[in-house]
Amino acid sequence: MAAKIFKDLPGGLKMPAIEIGTWQITDEADIETALNTALELGYRHIDTAFAYENEHFIGRVLQEWFSSGKLKREDLFITTKLPLQGVHPDRVEMFIKKSLENLKLDYVDLYLIHFPVGLKYVEGETNPSLVDMQTEPEDHVGVWKKMEEQVDAGRTKTIGLANFNVRQIDRILQSARIKPACLQVELHVYLQQRELVKFCLQNGFVVVAYSPLGCPGYNKSLEEIGAEPKKLPDMLHDETIKKIATKHTKSTAQVMLRYLLQRDLVAIPKSVTPARIKVNIDVFDFSLDAAEVKALDDLEVGEEARVCDFKIIPALLNHPEFPFSK
Template sequence: MLSKGNYALNCNMASSVAFQNGYKMPIVGLGTWQAESEKEMETALDVALTAGYRHIDTAYLYNNERLIGNVLKKWLDSGKIKREELFIVTKLPQIGMTAEKVPHFVKKSLESLQLTYIDLYLAHAPFGIQYVDDETLFPMKDGKVLMDYSTDLTAIWKSLEKEVDAGRIRSLGISNFNESQVQRICSIARHKPMNQQIEIHAYFQNKNLRQVCEKFGISVVAYAPIGSPGRKEFLKARGWGDFETNGILEDPVVAKIGKKYGKSTAQVLLRFLVQQGIAVIPKRSKGNSVSELIQRF
């Protein structure tokens, strides 16, 4: 529950989540999904890094790793920031969900980000899509995505572990894995998953899956922590159906809390998760801005 006493606490980028392997991840990160414009990405990252963000979340699927890498190189070359201060997250695409393709896509992400290692590398989803080429992320036939039904999660994980052994990845994680898939990976892993990235917000708290992750010592990052208002536009642009926004940003209870504490509804929703120890990766969108979200919530 929010109260005047605990609301004054500064839930900022300095707070972190500890992994079992000793590494720490800042509890607040900058989400970059749908940020493909060079100007948009550069502006958002500059504002975020200036404000203290050190956790940046991207993915091969987002098609913006190279833009992020250019900004990070600028900051690193300037001496304003050191590599060890950054926590960079990216993800294995669904078209790379084979043991043989893992090293290829890890290498491509490292090259684009202009880094020698990735702090946290996630399997973006527990299923594969047929590989055509590096640019065709969703190959289609007769209006349907070409799924790869031979996906072997165990083989993929073992291939990912070799990337950790080689020093190209510091921590491994998963995303969108269900309870049985989490248990399957943990039962065979030498390098255990340190993190699971899943949809969580006040309307969808995903408690059962969170409990399974907690059982195995896996920390959790909430994507869509303010309800993913940009999802409607994303799906519509690809002809994948409609998505009715859940209205969480306009919820009267959330608005009432925000008014009481002088915060936006987005900040209230983020605080609700962070004070439970759940990391969040809000992104800039038409409904909010980096400058708003970086304020204390």
């Protein structure tokens, strides 16, 4: 079975199918290691977000690559995201400008609404305590119009959504002048999101799978805010995946990523470990056969396997636009 190296986006833009994720990398040295390793190995797609608080470090590394002449801006596909405090028509432009300034770029390739629920914003207070955060009333159509204006202004090549459900995407499609190019959602062997993927592909947008390895580092975030650790799905040690990996002399991570590529998805594995960054993009020289794909399909757990449920911000749960089951 084939797996595309690039996905076609509107305007002739090509999105590389393996992307390096950068959530939870807040240390400058770790960003340098991760990005320099990834770029040397041929990664050309980087995922960040205003909320990850690392855009300025990424901008610095990118400048070094550009000024040394090793890469040109147009060689890269850069994605960043409107934070939850920006999900309001009055704040879209302000936040994309902040991201561009941080990243030291004139434009990004893809700008995503990070989450379908907006949080109140107080100037200068970008990261208030999670328990104190208050939500905004929903105005997805108004926010989307402002997202479209960012394309018109040349600040982003394309726009898209993250963590939206079918109903919410459909509402945007009803009024959109510029259709979403992409939906980014948690998606892995245990949480396959088949209905959502079918809907997106039918409507012509690319689905990007975040936490493709099941986010084994998630409890680090809970620990930082003093929350109880969560029981995480452990796909890296799943016996079925191990068996398939052994047959191909690959790792379980590589099998999970290859599975997503063969489903016509883009995957964003995150790592700060050079050996892992290397294996995570080494997934184009083998292929899963129909029986192996079926065995992986059968591992679906569904909603219970969701890791990034955003429940660490209690106010989100009570909002009518909270996108996942509670």
